[in-house]
Amino acid sequence: MSPPSAAERTAPRRSRLLRPSVGEPDRPSGSPLGRHRALLSTYRVELLLTILVFVVHAYFYNGGSWNQDARLGAIFAFVEPGTPDTHTFRIGRFVSDPSRGMNTGDWARVGGSYYPAKAPGSSMLGVPVYYALYNAERLLGFNPATFRATNLNSYLLNLWISAFWGALGAAFLYRFLRTHRGHEPDDALVISLVFALGTLVFPFATQVWGHVAAAVFLLLGFGLGFEKRRHAALTAGFFAGSAVLTEYLAAIGAVAILFHCLFQRDWRERVTVQPPTPLDRSSRGMSEGAARPRSVEMTASHRKANTLRAC
Numbered sequence: 001m002s003p004p005s006a007a008e009r010t011a012p013r014r015s016r017l018l019r020p021s022v023g024e025p026d027r028p029s030g031s032p033l034g035r036h037r038a039l040l041s042t043y044r045v046e047l048l049l050t051i052l053v054f055v056v057h058a059y060f061y062n063g064g065s066w067n068q069d070a071r072l073g074a075i076f077a078f079v080e081p082g083t084p085d086t087h088t089f090r091i092g093r094f095v096s097d098p099s100r101g102m103n104t105g106d107w108a109r110v111g112g113s114y115y116p117a118k119a120p121g122s123s124m125l126g127v128p129v130y131y132a133l134y135n136a137e138r139l140l141g142f143n144p145a146t147f148r149a150t151n152l153n154s155y156l157l158n159l160w161i162s163a164f165w166g167a168l169g170a171a172f173l174y175r176f177l178r179t180h181r182g183h184e185p186d187d188a189l190v191i192s193l194v195f196a197l198g199t200l201v202f203p204f205a206t207q208v209w210g211h212v213a214a215a216v217f218l219l220l221g222f223g224l225g226f227e228k229r230r231h232a233a234l235t236a237g238f239f240a241g242s243a244v245l246t247e248y249l250a251a252i253g254a255v256a257i258l259f260h261c262l263f264q265r266d267w268r269e270r271v272t273v274q275p276p277t278p279l280d281r282s283s284r285g286m287s288e289g290a291a292r293p294r295s296v297e298m299t300a301s302h303r304k305a306n307t308l309r310a311c
Contacts, residue, residue, distance in 0.1 A: 045189065046171040053196040054159075054167035057205040061155050068208040069094065069104035070116035071161075072154055074123040079130045080145070089123060091116055121246025122210040126157045133157075154208065162212045166205040169216035170196035176223040210246040217243035218253040225261045233261045 040047065064072065073094030077085040085093065092114040096103050107114040116123065133153050137144045144153060170192045177188035195201060204211045221239035224232045240257045243250035 043175075045185070046175055049174055049189070049192060050167045050171045052167075053170045053193075054163055056197060057163035057166050057202070058159055060206040061158060062203075062206045063151075064154060064208065066104045066106045067118070068154070070106040070118055071122050071126070071208050071210070072157065073104065074116045074118075074120070075126040075130050075157065076150075078123070078127050079134050089115055089120065119210055119244075119246055119248050121242060122161050122208065122213060124245070125161050125213065126208075129157055129160045158206070158208045161208050161210075162205045165213045165216040166196055166201050169201070169212075169219050172216070172220060172223060176219075176226075180223070180226045214243040214247035214250045217246065218250055218257065221254070221257045222260060225257060236261055 070091060073091035074089040076094065077083070077091055078087055078089060080086065083093070085091075090113045091104070091107060094104070095107055095114050104116075106117045108117045109115075130153060133156060134144045137149060137153075142149060144150070173195055174188045174192040177183040177191060178185065183191070196205075201212055201215065217239045221236040221243065224236040224239065236257060240250075240254035244254050
């Protein structure tokens with residue numbers, strides 16, 4: 001067996017997870033099944049990483065304290081019908097409720113009403129999920145307001161508010177390191193696992209906080225700032241704003257993302273949302289078409305001059 005050549009020795013390593021399975025076509029077929037298989041093959045590392053991190057985060061649940069009860073109380077108050085607090089974030093009836101275990105001191109009193117002294121983003125994230133849970137439990141004959149149902153719903157809400165975003169952030173970080181930073185697959189995988197399981201993302205993902213979601217929103221905004229698509233800057237701004245809505249201190253990172261997007265070379269194209277008009281396209285085509293004959297003419301004149309010099 002001949003030793004590897006210099007090109008083979010210097011070629012970048014490729015993770016086994018990214019190698020196509022034996023017998024798989026190199027190009028996706030035109031059928032929907034073929035496209036889905038190609039998509040899963042392309043992003044299978046991200047998918048497996050998301051599942052792994054989500055399962056680990058979901059396995060641990062640290063219950064609630066003042067911070068969590070304030071956020072959960074706002075979710076319950078907004079969704080549960082038949083009270084003066086419905087469709088509001090007033091948590092007066094949850095400040096001290098022995099029947100449901102809700103007891104928090106993280107409140108702000110305005111006009112005789114109590115509100116959570118927290119950024120509203122995490123509670124806003126939980127409202128659609130709890131709306132579905134509440135109505136499903138009512139249809140099944142359960143009372144969502146019992147102590148046991150409240151604990152179960154709090155855990156399920158945490159899966160969406162914290163655990164899911166921690167898992168998504170790990171997968172996005174892996175793809176970002178591979179696509180935009182040129183990391184090897186194994187290195188990017190290790191960094192993503194350390195991010196999800198070796199930093200404060202892990203403990204904060206086991207309770208209803210806003211920290212994990214805000215951090216991942218900032219990560220998404222920063223990563224999208226590298227994209228070349230027209231609406232990437234707008235999407236980055238959306239996630240940066242969502243981070244501030246979830247945790248106010250994320251405004252520091254949002255400002256950094258703003259400058260990151262503005263100081264890209266083609267930031268004007270990213271910020272512009274108006275597509276080119278047919279007149280712009282025709283003008284561009286006319287200018288390109290006019291440039292080609294001129295370049296041919298200049299090349300011919302240079303050749304003629306060189307021929308005269310040779311003579």
